[in-house]
Amino acid sequence: DAKTTQPNSMESNEEEPVHLPCNHSTISGTDYIHWYRQLPSQGPEYVIHGLTSNVNNRMASLAIAEDRKSSTLILHRATLRDAAVYYCILRDPRTFSGGYNKLIFGAGTRLAVHP
Amino acid sequence: SAVISQKPSRDICQRGTSLTIQCQVDSQVTMMFWYRQQPGQSLTLIATANQGSEATYESGFVIDKFPISRPNLTFSTLTVSNMSPEDSSIYLCSVERWENTGELFFGEGSRLTVL
Numbered sequence: 001d002a003k004t005t006q007p008n009s010m011e012s013n014e015e016e017p018v019h020l021p022c023n024h025s026t027i028s029g030t031d032y033i034h035w036y037r038q039l040p041s042q043g044p045e046y047v048i049h050g051l052t053s054n055v056n057n058r059m060a061s062l063a064i065a066e067d068r069k070s071s072t073l074i075l076h077r078a079t080l081r082d083a084a085v086y087y088c089i090l091r092d093p094r095t096f097s098g099g100y101n102k103l104i105f106g107a108g109t110r111l112a113v114h115p
Numbered sequence: 116s117a118v119i120s121q122k123p124s125r126d127i128c129q130r131g132t133s134l135t136i137q138c139q140v141d142s143q144v145t146m147m148f149w150y151r152q153q154p155g156q157s158l159t160l161i162a163t164a165n166q167g168s169e170a171t172y173e174s175g176f177v178i179d180k181f182p183i184s185r186p187n188l189t190f191s192t193l194t195v196s197n198m199s200p201e202d203s204s205i206y207l208c209s210v211e212r213w214e215n216t217g218e219l220f221f222g223e224g225s226r227l228t229v230l
Binding site: 036042043044045046049085087102103104105106107108 | 148150157158159160163207209218219220221222223224
């Protein structure tokens with residue numbers, strides 16, 4: 001599995017935009033970039049994913065570099081509820097080795113949001 | 116989204132005993148995944164469970180220690196056998212509701228404390 005690198009922690013103020021970076025220099029052409037987050041005392045939840053083009057949904061935006069070696073998760077207006085650990089994960093949907101479609105979590109970025 | 120129920124939500128266990136965690140999903144899914152999250156750590160995939168076949172275990176996890184059942188498309192169990200304090204963790208069940216999307220849904224987790 002290709003690896004991702006994220007900062008251990010970041011801080012933001014409420015109602016300000018947050019840009020969470022992720023480096024994945026060994027990404028393959030078929031790897032999708034997935035983002036999950038884990039709120040305190042909860043299981044992880046899906047945030048967004050993309051392949052090449054930038055993606056938007058109700059939770060966030062995903063900006064993917066042209067060479068795909070890095071990406072940025074953008075929270076347009078951080079709220080206190082966005083305080084969580086954010087995980088950037090690469091996944092190749094073609095993989096089939098018994099662990100089909102498995103997601104491997106890294107250490108993630110712990111986001112603190114201040115009032 | 117998929118609704119995933121895990122039981123127990125938490126338990127305190129004695130060293131040397133075994134505990135079975137149940138995972139019930141509100142719809143039929145092909146793959147179910149079991150993760151472990153040790154205190155302050157990220158998630159580690161234990162195994163992938165496909166209905167009607169043996170579970171596929173990740174490196175470092177063995178069937179004798181973590182036997183898994185998958186009797187139908189909506190249910191799975193994970194047993195933590197012969198527990199030691201090092202097994203104190205949150206155990207999470209997850210499913211991919213729509214195949215090949217990489218969007219996993221997670222249960223709330225089962226927090227085990229082994230004394």
